[in-house]
Amino acid sequence: MSTKEHPAQPSNETVTAAPQKPKKKWGPTLTPKHQTERQQLPIYQARDAIVHAIKRNPTVIIVGETGSGKTTQIPQFLLEADLAQFGAIAVTQPRRVAATSLARRVAEEAGSRLGHRVGYTVRFDDMSCPATKIKYLTDGMLMREILADPLLHRYNYVILDEAHERTLRTDVLFGMLKQIQKERARMVQVNRAEWQKSHSDKPTGPDTTEKQLPDSDPAPTNGDNQATETNDTSVSTSDKRSKRKFVNELKIVVMSATLDAERFSEYFDHARILYVAGRQYPVRIFNAVEPQNDYLDAALVTSLQIHTEQGPGDILLFLSGQEEIESLEKLLLDQRSQLPPNSMDLLVCPIYAALPAAQQAKVFNPTPPNARKIILATNIAETSLTIPGIRYVVDTGVHKIRGYSSRIGIESLLVAPVSKSAARQRAGRAGREAMGYCYRLYTEDTFDELEEDTVPEILRCNLAAATLQLKASGIDDVLGFDYMDRPPKVAMLRALEQLYALGALDDQGKLSKLGRWMAEFPLDPSYAKVLHASQELGCTTEVIDVIALFSIDTLFFMPFDKREEAAEARRKFMHGDGDHLTYLNLQKAYMEVKGDSSWCHDHFVNGRGMRHVQDVRKQIRQVCQRMGVNPNASCGTDFDKVLQCFIRGFFNHTALLQPDGSYKSVVGSQIVHIHPSSSLFGQRREAIFYNELIFTSKLYIRGVSAIQANWIPEAAPRYFQQKSHMLPSQS
DNA sequence: GAGCACTGC
Secondary structure (H helix, E strand, C coil): CEEEECCCCCCCCECCCCCCCCCCCCCCCCCHHHHHHHHHCHHHHHHHHHHHHHHHCCEEEEEECCCCCHHHHHHHHHHHCCCCCCCEEEEEECCHHHHHHHHHHHHHHCCCCECCCEEEEECCEEECCCCCCEEEEEHHHHHHHHHHCCCCCCEEEEEECCHHHCCHHHHHHHHHHHHHHHHHHHHHHHHHHHHHHHHHHCCCCHHHHCCCCCCCCCCCCCCCCCEEEECCCCCCCCCHHHHCEEEECCEEEEEECCCCHHHHHHHCCCCEEEEECCCCCCEEEEECCCCCCCHHHHHHHHHHHHHHHCCCCEEEEECCCHHHHHHHHHHHHHHHCCCCCCCCEEEEEEECCCCCHHHHHHHHCCCCCCEEEEEEECHHHCCCCCCCCEEEEEECCEEEEEEEECCCCEEEEEEEECCHHHHHHHHHCCCCCCCEEEEECCCHHHHHHCCCCCCCHHHCCCCHHHHHHHHHCCCCCCCCCCCCCCCCHHHHHHHHHHHHHHCCECCCCCECHHHHHHHCCCCCHHHHHHHHHHHHHCCHHHHHHHHHHCCCCCCECCCCCCHHHHHHHHHCCCCCCEHHHHHHHHHHHHHHCCCCHHHHHHCCECHHHHHHHHHHHHHHHHHHHHCCCCCCCCCCCCCHHHHHHHHHHCCCCEEEECCCCCEEECCCCCEEEECCCCCCCCCCCCEEEEEEEEECCCEEEEEEEEECCCHHHHHCHHHHHCCHHHCCCCC
């Protein structure tokens, strides 16, 4: 194996401390303990330089590695520098847990009760109030806030954290925020001109008796944090004065961990880039000398070698999925008995999203003395979870990644090589607490050939939901939207087509009344359409339950050593017509036992998942009530109605039985396979529909129920008028 | 005969 030092933090533009300026009076007082802790963070030295840059520039890009403290400190710097008088600071996160735990920590540091000056807002959980000045929120939540407040008047600063992850939502937010920033700058300009005009033309006129600018400056000037009074153009009114609102410029801060800052800067009109030093320990990289044709075997050999030859510290091994984790777990347990005497014990801990919570928790148990933990993980451990005690990382160099072909409208979930930045992220997991080691099971040449970054999610997913959000937030020209990475035109057109077929867009491509209604719900457009149809068919209560259940991926656990038991437990809920009504049975049973967690455990039901389902269910019911829809309308036992609702949203997801027993999709004429997790697996029914079509080892359909073939054309007459050749002949 | 990870009035 050849060795190479992990690339160190570049220092070309590292910010330096600026001359100290006298501090203003209006900040929270720090407890001495926290003050010392904060001052020890690398970023504290750059405090004034950062504040100065943000004051002087509309947008700033901040690059800082893990441990720099940028996410917790920069919002506090702004607050302490008195820059948040006229608006709050929003800090977005891709994940809920990050938003809530950061808020907790910053509230403590800033001496605020959580939910007062420092708070958070995530789905189902709002710990903020109108006086909240620093608010951590998920990026999806900020998108929701834009729908209600298109210019985000409440905020003076929006900090987009973890921008390098390029989630679908951060990418959409980039374009939206750029536009909001431009519009607010324009309003400030207009207002400044009016203000100057009114003061030079008629110094004793009635306007001078109006409220003065809050900072009592003689006139607003360029630069920092001005607040001016203006007409809110989003409100039409006969009495302008009563509708006047303070508008100030929106400052955007983009925070990223990678070195791809130039692309962010270019996109944000050549924004200033600041680099802050991290506090990551060095990680020594070892590459395979020869290409490995069996990375599972290489992973096994390498981990055992680390275990028997290297000093203390746990091992984190990255694999592509559950199946690989299970098989390697078995192999390691077999090998454990053959370890040389006197060697440490080896504890094998699998972790992936579909693993029951109780077993997930095991990776966080402290490793007992004279033992070593080896954690077998998917990319859940790359960003979502930080596991303490890791000193060694073994990287297979692969992950499973979702893809989407807009040309054929099919999703995929396939094993693929990681990008260089993902490989670096994985290696970094070994250097959180001390110097670490990373063993890459591929050659240095292979590494050099990897893509620089993972393809942004927006380039590999169905855009229907994002397009509906854009339309609903007032951005009509979605083809001309300012994407940082523009999706192919065919992908955008396909999303528009799908929304049109659902009735969310009218013939001119404008958001219809139905589309507006659909956008109010935190649901994919197809599900929102199903919910809408439920009003007409009188089964809203059943449809809400089924939709809520489909909001989680793993309802039933299938542990590989208790497969038969789990299948037996599942049969109790099985409905002959498929998964949708099976799910309804599960929800009914769950309600009868009042969500008892030991009942869930005994029936191999995902208890944590079911609690999430109840939250979703409650939320959809609330939105229904707000929209004047009765969430209690029930079809009794006429369950055909429920399935008929579903095909109003999934009319393009139907398939017909062929003479040879296979199923052929009505749209696209492809042979599709019912997934083994479906209650209809192995069954022959005249016609079926499905929620999801995904290519893995085969073209699988998931969430499958049986229907009558003649329901299909009725479900979407507008769609099938032009495509009548696709329909079953009897209609 | 089998699914990477997130998210939302």
